[in-house]
Amino acid sequence: MNSTVESRLYKSVDGNVSEQELQQRYHYLDNLRALAMIAGVLFHASLAYSSMLHGLWISADSQQSSAVDVVGFFTHLFRMPLFFLIAGFFAAYLVAKRGMGGFIANRAKRVLLPLIVFLPLCLWAVVAAMLSAANTVENKSPVLAMVAKALANPADAPPPPPPTTMHLWFLYVLVFLYLLTWAFGYLNWSSVREKVIQIKPLAFLLGFPLLLMPGLLLVGSPLPAPDSFLPQLWAFGFFGLFFAVGYWMFKGDNLVEKISSYWWLMLIGSVFLYVLYYQLIPKRIVLPAPPIETHLKIVLKLCEAYIAVWMTLVCLVLGKRYLNGANRNMRFMADSSYWIYIIHVPLLFAIQYQLMDLSWGWLTKFAVSVIATLTIGVLSYTLLVRWTPIGWMLNGRRK
Amino acid sequence: MNYALNIPLIKILITKDWHLQRKTIAMYLVGGLFSLSFISGGEWQFFMGTTLLISALIGLGNHQITSSIINERKEYTLPFIMSLPVTPIDYLVAKLIASMSLFVLPWFVVCAATLVVFWITPIPDGFIPITVIIGIYLFLCYAVSWTVGMISESEAVSIFTMVFMNCLIGPVIFTFTRFSGISSHVSAASPVWNSESVGVVVGQLVVILLALATAFYWQARKKTFL
Numbered sequence: 001m002n003s004t005v006e007s008r009l010y011k012s013v014d015g016n017v018s019e020q021e022l023q024q025r026y027h028y029l030d031n032l033r034a035l036a037m038i039a040g041v042l043f044h045a046s047l048a049y050s051s052m053l054h055g056l057w058i059s060a061d062s063q064q065s066s067a068v069d070v071v072g073f074f075t076h077l078f079r080m081p082l083f084f085l086i087a088g089f090f091a092a093y094l095v096a097k098r099g100m101g102g103f104i105a106n107r108a109k110r111v112l113l114p115l116i117v118f119l120p121l122c123l124w125a126v127v128a129a130m131l132s133a134a135n136t137v138e139n140k141s142p143v144l145a146m147v148a149k150a151l152a153n154p155a156d157a158p159p160p161p162p163p164t165t166m167h168l169w170f171l172y173v174l175v176f177l178y179l180l181t182w183a184f185g186y187l188n189w190s191s192v193r194e195k196v197i198q199i200k201p202l203a204f205l206l207g208f209p210l211l212l213m214p215g216l217l218l219v220g221s222p223l224p225a226p227d228s229f230l231p232q233l234w235a236f237g238f239f240g241l242f243f244a245v246g247y248w249m250f251k252g253d254n255l256v257e258k259i260s261s262y263w264w265l266m267l268i269g270s271v272f273l274y275v276l277y278y279q280l281i282p283k284r285i286v287l288p289a290p291p292i293e294t295h296l297k298i299v300l301k302l303c304e305a306y307i308a309v310w311m312t313l314v315c316l317v318l319g320k321r322y323l324n325g326a327n328r329n330m331r332f333m334a335d336s337s338y339w340i341y342i343i344h345v346p347l348l349f350a351i352q353y354q355l356m357d358l359s360w361g362w363l364t365k366f367a368v369s370v371i372a373t374l375t376i377g378v379l380s381y382t383l384l385v386r387w388t389p390i391g392w393m394l395n396g397r398r399k
Numbered sequence: 400m401n402y403a404l405n406i407p408l409i410k411i412l413i414t415k416d417w418h419l420q421r422k423t424i425a426m427y428l429v430g431g432l433f434s435l436s437f438i439s440g441g442e443w444q445f446f447m448g449t450t451l452l453i454s455a456l457i458g459l460g461n462h463q464i465t466s467s468i469i470n471e472r473k474e475y476t477l478p479f480i481m482s483l484p485v486t487p488i489d490y491l492v493a494k495l496i497a498s499m500s501l502f503v504l505p506w507f508v509v510c511a512a513t514l515v516v517f518w519i520t521p522i523p524d525g526f527i528p529i530t531v532i533i534g535i536y537l538f539l540c541y542a543v544s545w546t547v548g549m550i551s552e553s554e555a556v557s558i559f560t561m562v563f564m565n566c567l568i569g570p571v572i573f574t575f576t577r578f579s580g581i582s583s584h585v586s587a588a589s590p591v592w593n594s595e596s597v598g599v600v601v602g603q604l605v606v607i608l609l610a611l612a613t614a615f616y617w618q619a620r621k622k623t624f625l
Contacts, residue, residue, distance in 0.1 A: 162519035176432060183425035218440065229515055231436040 026093075028324040029086050032315060034337035035323075036083045038374075039075055041344045044167065045370045046072045048352045049362040052222075052285055058130060059352035060141035063362035066283075073222050073281070074274050077304055078311035080170065084239040085312055087174055088246025091181055096250070100185055107178045113393055115171040118342050122166055125346035133353035141356070162228070167345045169227040173235050177243050180236075196248060201258040205266065205313070208245070209305035212238055216301040220289045221281050223304065242312065256316050263317040266310035277303035338394045339385050340377035347373045408485050409493045416467050416497035423466065424501060427459040431505065435512055449513070453537065453568075456509055460502050460541040461561045467498060468548040469557055487621040491549060491614060502541055510534040525587030528596040529576060535603045536571050540564040542607045546614040575599060 047057045050072060051064040094103040134140070134148040150157035165172045199207070215237020216223075226235035249255045259266075280300055282289075292300075323330065351372050355365045385391045387398065434455055437448035471480075480490065513534070517524050540561075547560040576582050580595030 159521075179428060180432065183429045186422045186425050228439055229519060230439040230512075231432060233433075233436040233440060236432075236436060 025326075026089070027326060027330070028316075028319040029089060030334040031323040031327075031330045032319040033083060033086045034330070034334040036079050036086075037337040037341040038333070039079050040167070040341055041348070041373060041377075042370060043072050043075060043079065044345060045348055045352075045366055045373065048348075048369070049366055052281075052283060054284070055142050056285060056287065058141060058143045058147075059349050059356070060143065061352065061356055061362065061365060062139050063360070063365060065362050068362070068366075069283075070278060073278070074307075076222060077274075077307045078315065080239065081242045081308045082312045082315050083170065084174075084177075084242040085246035085249070085316075087177070088243035088248075089250045090246075091178065091243070092247040092250035095181070095185070100182055104178065104182060107174075109393065110396075111171050111174050111178070114338075114342065115165075115168055115175065117393075119165060119168050122168065122342070122346055123163070126166065126349060129346060129350040129353060133349075133356075137353055138357045144353075164227040165229060166227060167225075168342065169225050172229075173226060173231075173239060176231055176236070177240055180240070181247070193248070193251070201262065204255075205259060205262060205310065208241075209302070209309045212241055212305040212308065213301055215241070216304055217297065221277075221297075221300040221304065222285070238308075242308075256313075256320050259313055260317045260320075263314050267314050270307045270310045270314070273303045273307050277307065335386070335395055336378060336381040339381045339390070340374065342394075343377060343380070344373050347376055404492060405485055405489045408483060409489050409496070412480070412485070412490070412493035413497040413500075416494070417501065420463060420467060420497075420501055423459070423462055424505070427455055427462070427505065430455040430458075431509065438516060452509055452513075453533075456506060456537055457540070457565055457568075459505060460537075460544065461565075463498060463501055464541075464544050464548045464557060464561070465554075468494065468545070468552070469554045472552050473554065487618040488615070491618040494549065495611070495614075498545055503538075506534075506538055506541075523586050524589050525585045525591060527590035528592060529572075529581055529585060532575055532581075532596065532599050532603070533568075533572060535600060535607075536568065539603050539607050539610075540568070542610045546610040549614045550617045 046068045047053050048059045048061045049064055050057065050060070050068045051066050052069045052073070054060045054064055091103065091107075094106055098106065130144070130147060131151070134144055134151055137144060140148060146158075215234040218234035218237070223238075226232035226239075245255070277300060280296060280303075348369055351369045352365070355369060358365070360368075381391075385394070391398070431452060434448050434451035437444050437451065439445075440448070470476075485493075510531070513530055514527065516522065517527055517530070543564055544557065544561045548557040551557060576585075578595050578599070580593045581599075584591035584593075
């Protein structure tokens with residue numbers, strides 16, 4: 001959704017939302033969302049060189065580094081929470097601007113339709129690249145070796161894994177969150193809102209992460225992707241709450257201003273907690289995950305909750321401070337990031353399969369795979385998407 | 400009997416029911432989604448989730464019949480509708496389309512989601528026939544309760560029918576799982592549709608059609624609402 005100026009204003013705009021708020025463009029949120037998506041490309045590219053996920057990632061390379069895990073799993077804790085918070089903000093923006101009917105219609109076009117169109121294509125591309133790599137790659141990853149073995153001896157092959165929503169899980173979860181937005185729209189939230197507004201910033205920073213704990217305790221660490229076709233309760237209890245905070249943020253609670261003076265404390269606190277967290281998480285992830293002691297799990301989940309909230313808010317504060325201007329390049333990145341994110345996983349796999357037999361270092365391979373993926377993404381967006389019906393579907397018609 | 404339907408008015412009556420039921424649908428949607436998201440959590444969560452899902456479906460059906468048929472008479476909405484140029488059969492068609500669309504869509508989603516669970520989890524697909532039978536039975540309960548509500552227009556009779564039909568869910572599951580043609584294949588890797596399971600499904604569909612036809616016949620005999 002682009003927060004571009006549109007003349008249509010919905011009559012039943014919430015009393016707290018001014019016309020000016022509906023007309024302004026939230027550059028920093030557009031830019032932060034784009035950065036979150038590009039960070040997702042970097043994260044998925046880095047997993048091929050992760051020692052933690054070596055046994056589970058299909059394009060896992062023989063070259064690995066624990067530095068990838070240290071940086072990658074830190075961003076993993078707040079990248080998608082930030083994305084869902086921004087999604088919640090723009091959901092409220094759309095409801096205020098177009099009404100609930102307009103909101104549902106817009107989201108069906110921008111989120112549900114791309115999911116229906118691109119998920120089968122991405123699945124097909126990933127499987128096609130995997131089958132080709134199973135026959136051609138010499139230095140296979142453990143998962144790719146398993147696939148090659150299954151292809152060679154179909155009778156002894158383990159049952160295929162259940163179908164997933166892959167990296168497009170966020171669109172799938174968003175569809176449900178939009179439905180919940182419609183359903184909860186019938187409830188009267190004014191008394192709740194009054195109480196929420198009275199909460200002091202420090203109490204929010206210390207208390208809100210605790211609300212995430214029930215959801216987080218339902219899954220292991222590091223956080224998996226809720227990519228099953230069955231809706232995941234923990235995803236609603238975690239990402240759903242960030243979405244709700246974003247929704248409330250639009251209603252004029254000035255959350256970013258209220259907490260802006262704490263940003264450096266939250267950053268230091270998050271880094272400190274992450275040092276503890278990284279010491280405690282397994283250095284090699286195996287499935288099924290072995291059971292861990294309850295007190296250890298609680299500590300891990302507390303770290304995840306506080307880092308996710310604090311770093312998301314740090315990003316918002318810094319984004320509003322440094323990314324809130326109109327900039328042609330950032331605007332292009334904001335527009336193209338959705339398309340790049342959708343196509344990046346099949347592209348990355350196809351490129352990384354070609355790199356697996358080369359004797360380059362992990363950093364070179366990582367840089368080549370990222371640069372190639374982003375280049376193809378930007379070129380395909382410029383030539384095939386931006387001015388075509390695909391671009392209209394993803395970002396709306398350009399004026 | 401005159402069967403020329405007043406289509407514009409029927410459309411308005413359907414829209415009216417959809418509008419008045421939207422909050423109910425929204426709340427059951429939240430309940431249904433919660434139940435569905437519970438299913439993948441583990442073994443006991445699976446049983447709890449499916450129980451909650453079936454309960455949400457039963458609740459939606461009963462809530463809808465009570466608020467759109469029974470309350471319409473209790474709250475004197477029906478006398479207002481009687482003042483419109485609408486025949487009993489117009490009223491019945493409007494109620495049928497409004498109620499069925501509001502119930503059948505969530506019912507279909509729940510049934511489809513349940514079948515997806517069989518597809519993506521190691522639960523044997525041999526469970527599919529009995530699951531389909533239970534799913535259709537829930538629809539049968541709704542159809543019979545709806546027909547009784549439309550014919551009797553009595554709160555007491557309708558509630559009794561709903562309770563009676565829903566009390567039969569346990570015995571129905573118990574009985575059908577004792578059919579050798581059904582029970583002997585529940586552990587199979589793929590669903591087995593034999594004469595017993597197909598016969599039960601066809602029998603249920605016949606009862607549903609008979610129930611709806613009875614409501615039509617009853618209303619068609621009426622010249623006025625009185």
